[in-house]
Amino acid sequence: MTTRQHARATRDTRTAAGIPLAKGKIVEARDATRLLEAVIRPGDRVCLEGDNQKQADLLSSALLAVDSRKISGLHMVQSGIVLPEHLDLFDRGIAKKLDFAYSGPQSTRIASMLFGGKIELGAVHTYLELFARYFIDLTPNVALIAAETADRDGNLYTGPNTEDTPTVVEATAFKDGIVIAQVNEIVDKVPRVDIPGDRVQFVVAAGRPFFVEPLFTRDPASITEPQILTAMLAIKGIYEPYGVQRLNHGIGFNTAAIELLLPTYGERLGLKGKVASRFALNPHPTLIPAIESGWVEQIHSFGSEVGMEDYIRARSDVFFTGPDGSLRSNRAFCQVAGLYACDMFIGSTLQIDLQGNSSTVTTSRIAGFGGAPNMGADARGRRHPSAPWLQAGREADPDGSALLRRGRKLVVQIGETFGDANAPLFVEKLDALALAEKLNLALAPVMIYGDDVTHIVTEEGVANLLLCRDADEREQAIRGVAGYTDVGRARDARTIQRLRERGVIRRPEDLGIDPLDADRGMLAARSIKDLVHWSGGLYAPPSQFRNW
Amino acid sequence: MEDLSFRHSTPRRAGGSRPMAIIGVVASGNLEVLAERVLADTDCLLEIKTAAPGFGEVWKAVVTDFVDRHSPGGIRFSVNDGGARPDVVSLRLAQAARLMSEDDR
Amino acid sequence: MSHSQKVASWYEASARTRVRLLLDPESFVEFIGPELRETSPHLRLFDLPEQFDDGIVVGHGQLDGSPVFVAAQEGRFMGGAFGEVHGAKLTGILRAARDLKSVPVLILFDTGGVRLQEANAGELAIAEIMRAVIEARTAGVKVVGLIGGRSGCYGGGGLIAGCCSALAVSEQGRIAVSGPEVIETNRGVEEFDSRDHALVWRTMGGKHRRLLGGAEFFVDDTVQDFRDAALALLASVAPFTVATLRAEQERLEDRLRRFGGCRDAVEIWAAQGVPDARSIPAMPADAFIAIADKLSRSRRDAR
Numbered sequence A: 001m002t003t004r005q006h007a008r009a010t011r012d013t014r015t016a017a018g019i020p021l022a023k024g025k026i027v028e029a030r031d032a033t034r035l036l037e038a039v040i041r042p043g044d045r046v047c048l049e050g051d052n053q054k055q056a057d058l059l060s061s062a063l064l065a066v067d068s069r070k071i072s073g074l075h076m077v078q079s080g081i082v083l084p085e086h087l088d089l090f091d092r093g094i095a096k097k098l099d100f101a102y103s104g105p106q107s108t109r110i111a112s113m114l115f116g117g118k119i120e121l122g123a124v125h126t127y128l129e130l131f132a133r134y135f136i137d138l139t140p141n142v143a144l145i146a147a148e149t150a151d152r153d154g155n156l157y158t159g160p161n162t163e164d165t166p167t168v169v170e171a172t173a174f175k176d177g178i179v180i181a182q183v184n185e186i187v188d189k190v191p192r193v194d195i196p197g198d199r200v201q202f203v204v205a206a207g208r209p210f211f212v213e214p215l216f217t218r219d220p221a222s223i224t225e226p227q228i229l230t231a232m233l234a235i236k237g238i239y240e241p242y243g244v245q246r247l248n249h250g251i252g253f254n255t256a257a258i259e260l261l262l263p264t265y266g267e268r269l270g271l272k273g274k275v276a277s278r279f280a281l282n283p284h285p286t287l288i289p290a291i292e293s294g295w296v297e298q299i300h301s302f303g304s305e306v307g308m309e310d311y312i313r314a315r316s317d318v319f320f321t322g323p324d325g326s327l328r329s330n331r332a333f334c335q336v337a338g339l340y341a342c343d344m345f346i347g348s349t350l351q352i353d354l355q356g357n358s359s360t361v362t363t364s365r366i367a368g369f370g371g372a373p374n375m376g377a378d379a380r381g382r383r384h385p386s387a388p389w390l391q392a393g394r395e396a397d398p399d400g401s402a403l404l405r406r407g408r409k410l411v412v413q414i415g416e417t418f419g420d421a422n423a424p425l426f427v428e429k430l431d432a433l434a435l436a437e438k439l440n441l442a443l444a445p446v447m448i449y450g451d452d453v454t455h456i457v458t459e460e461g462v463a464n465l466l467l468c469r470d471a472d473e474r475e476q477a478i479r480g481v482a483g484y485t486d487v488g489r490a491r492d493a494r495t496i497q498r499l500r501e502r503g504v505i506r507r508p509e510d511l512g513i514d515p516l517d518a519d520r521g522m523l524a525a526r527s528i529k530d531l532v533h534w535s536g537g538l539y540a541p542p543s544q545f546r547n548w
Numbered sequence B: 001m002e003d004l005s006f007r008h009s010t011p012r013r014a015g016g017s018r019p020m021a022i023i024g025v026v027a028s029g030n031l032e033v034l035a036e037r038v039l040a041d042t043d044c045l046l047e048i049k050t051a052a053p054g055f056g057e058v059w060k061a062v063v064t065d066f067v068d069r070h071s072p073g074g075i076r077f078s079v080n081d082g083g084a085r086p087d088v089v090s091l092r093l094a095q096a097a098r099l100m101s102e103d104d105r
Numbered sequence C: 001m002s003h004s005q006k007v008a009s010w011y012e013a014s015a016r017t018r019v020r021l022l023l024d025p026e027s028f029v030e031f032i033g034p035e036l037r038e039t040s041p042h043l044r045l046f047d048l049p050e051q052f053d054d055g056i057v058v059g060h061g062q063l064d065g066s067p068v069f070v071a072a073q074e075g076r077f078m079g080g081a082f083g084e085v086h087g088a089k090l091t092g093i094l095r096a097a098r099d100l101k102s103v104p105v106l107i108l109f110d111t112g113g114v115r116l117q118e119a120n121a122g123e124l125a126i127a128e129i130m131r132a133v134i135e136a137r138t139a140g141v142k143v144v145g146l147i148g149g150r151s152g153c154y155g156g157g158g159l160i161a162g163c164c165s166a167l168a169v170s171e172q173g174r175i176a177v178s179g180p181e182v183i184e185t186n187r188g189v190e191e192f193d194s195r196d197h198a199l200v201w202r203t204m205g206g207k208h209r210r211l212l213g214g215a216e217f218f219v220d221d222t223v224q225d226f227r228d229a230a231l232a233l234l235a236s237v238a239p240f241t242v243a244t245l246r247a248e249q250e251r252l253e254d255r256l257r258r259f260g261g262c263r264d265a266v267e268i269w270a271a272q273g274v275p276d277a278r279s280i281p282a283m284p285a286d287a288f289i290a291i292a293d294k295l296s297r298s299r300r301d302a303r
Helices: A006-021 A029-039 A057-064 A084-091 A104-115 A127-134 A165-173 A225-242 A253-268 A285-292 A309-314 A331-340 A387-396 A431-439 A471-480 A493-501 A528-534 B056-070 B086-100 C003-007 C015-022 C084-100 C116-138 C156-163 C180-187 C197-204 C206-212 C223-236 C242-259 C265-272 C285-295
Strands: A026-028 A045-048 A074-077 A095-100 A120-124 A142-150 A178-186 A202-205 A246-249 A278-280 A298-300 A344-347 A410-414 A455-458 A461-464 B002-009 B020-024 B031-037 B043-050 B075-081 C029-031 C056-063 C066-073 C105-109 C143-147 C166-170 C217-219
Touching: A006 A029, A006 A178, A026 A029, A029 A057, A029 A178, A029 A202, A045 A057, A057 A084, A057 A142, A057 A178, A057 A202, A074 A084, A074 A127, A084 A095, A084 A104, A095 A127, A104 A431, A127 A165, A127 A331, A142 A165, A165 A178, A165 A331, A225 A253, A225 A344, A225 A387, A225 A410, A225 A455, A225 A461, A225 B086, A246 A253, A253 A285, A253 A344, A278 A331, A285 A528, A298 A331, A461 A471, A471 A493, B002 B056, B020 B086, B031 B086, B043 B056, B056 B086, B075 B086, C015 C056, C015 C066, C015 C105, C015 C223, C029 C084, C056 C084, C056 C223, C066 C084, C084 C105, C084 C116, C105 C156, C116 C143, C116 C156, C143 C156, C143 C223, C166 C206, C166 C223, C197 C206, C197 C265, C206 C217, C206 C265, C206 C285, C217 C223, C217 C285, C242 C265
Parallel strands: A026 A202, A045 A074, A045 A142, A074 A095, A095 A120, A142 A178, A178 A202, A246 A278, A246 A344, A278 A298, A344 A410, A410 A455, B043 B075, C066 C105, C105 C143, C143 C166, C166 C217
Antiparallel strands: A455 A461, B002 B043, B020 B031, B031 B075, C029 C056, C056 C066
């Protein structure tokens, strides 16, 4: 009878190899590289934490410094490719294969490395898919994670930026993997136990905070009049008629404008208490005025946001916090919340085609998917009803039998017809297709599929794709809000007129909105300083956002 | 820089009695529009100096829609454009038309 | 003034809007207006767009019933920078005031300094403007500067502001000659990190200028507050004499003596007796004004 316990034995052998470098579980920062050389084997699957916000930067540098004759050919499985070191590993041959979900700051370099054959791509995932595969076929052998503090038993406090860590550790620790954490400092007692010590083999005392960037802060001073107009159209044309209470906002200036219009325009429309009360959302500073004005009951967050820590503590009625008072975020659960417990996703994108497929990929940038496809998809496994969900289902299938007619999640794409560098939002063919051909991918990297999109909002109006009866109407509805782009100018005027009469396209004047009224005076806060005032001085914006 | 010029006939004269109005600022993504009531009642002229060459067809479509919607007869519009998007252009032209429709003080 | 005008943000407003809301309703008459198309003769060479008023609005109006000349820079056009025509318009209005002797001038600064594309003409204009300010003041004209726009008051603008009878500044305003990036480039990031906005504002921002005596009034970011400050300064500014200049020299020497060894503005404020100096940047306008007024009634006899 052969034993099927090889993995446990291997884990114990690896741990033993690292013990000489540790005092108990604690390893000094200067020994980090030697620890990794002792514990990692060539060809291992390694999760180098690589979250959307926080980065295990000390462990990244330590891994980059290993002897590539000892450690090579690693298969990196991590959410985010964010630091230059994450890609330097491939340049040095330490890493060979990659499965990931998001690469924002490295999107150009990763594209050129993929084309240049420097990286063998497994697949680009959404966050939730990658987390799911950690448990089935991409389980890490080694997890290199980041936490704020640890005690001598290896209990970890991950704090507001808990993010992916519990998910990564769950998969790694319970499948006989090795977990190594970098922490800002070792303490006698952690404020709360986010990761129990028996899941952690080694703790490296970094002596400095892990890398984390503010990604969800949008300066109200940068919000333009067209963005205010699209926000008004979204609130009047979608939030109000569907009565959307539970929702997720993708990050961007359009949604920031919506957040800042709730206490003013939303109030004027009498919508408080009727819409936008429960969010799957990172702690956006631009939501502070709505929270302070009593719009928001509850928010669950994927991660945190630099500068919001004290505000969150003081608003524990709204946010999820631990017994210590600080935020507890969790990306996996928040993604699930957005998928199944929210009735609407609204966010922006870079390109939309004539079927409504959208993508943020261009031929020179591969940003990955992040969580948007999870948010921006109809959750066909959903069973509990809600008013907006049922209403959308009726619009999609007016002749269907009511008892067998599932509802639909509202999936809204919002943006100006021309984006940065005056690039058109609407295109005949997505760049994602050209990229797929170039890289020989099985599928073009589409962020949100046209058959999931229910509405498109631009400064030209709101297109309700649920009410379109066929592909041709759908195409014309899209052209009808595509403004002066080539796609928009090729519209068929008569079809557009009919669609407008049916309410498939609604222009500002159809919703009682005068574009000339969309002015910055409508924003509840017009500067970062205003947000600080709204928060009673609790919000502490990072230096780059200050102008005082 | 590119210079563009569009002449239109309108069914009606623009309302109001203001002789002149100016709106907007020349900056990246923005534009200024100077409106002067100096033409015959059913004449409309738009002269554009733009920092983003090659968008003549888009300007033509924006201007045509603006004239059709507002019928600004008698007005000469002069535009200095810093590379604004079409929706911002439409907005400024509409703002200029609204200002001109006020009565002169 | 309507309620919305009272709370209108100075920072957010265009130059034209500031002039319109600052002065008595419908009292403003523009000189060399945009319809005259006196644009820059140089920008086309650089393939850059012009603005019909070359980024500055000048003219005559009433402030609470009394005549004033006004010049307002548009900080969003080429950073409000001085070009040949822009500078000439300001020179002209100051010389008109000098010749008339009885009408004060309000300069609404919003400038990064000289326009590089017109550097020689721009620098020359700045020198002419400084001379014109002094000549006007010598003739008995009050020249008051209002500072609170996106571009601040830098370079030649900072020099001109230093020649004015008095200044009112808001928190968003900054007054200096060299800008933060220039200092960093020349002296290194350890000396001055231009991305550390808190440091920039401690060093050059409105609150520090008020506490240091570089500006007479600190105001909240509303048109109403700037209007009230303008009226108060016009009513209280002292005559321009040799005695005034001597008092200014003494003020500056005293300042250097007291604070020349300080490494950061917070040390200066603490040395001035500000309780909890670190709380100054986050302090709301009215609380700050109360503290500043308690520490030092602004010296009307200097400058």
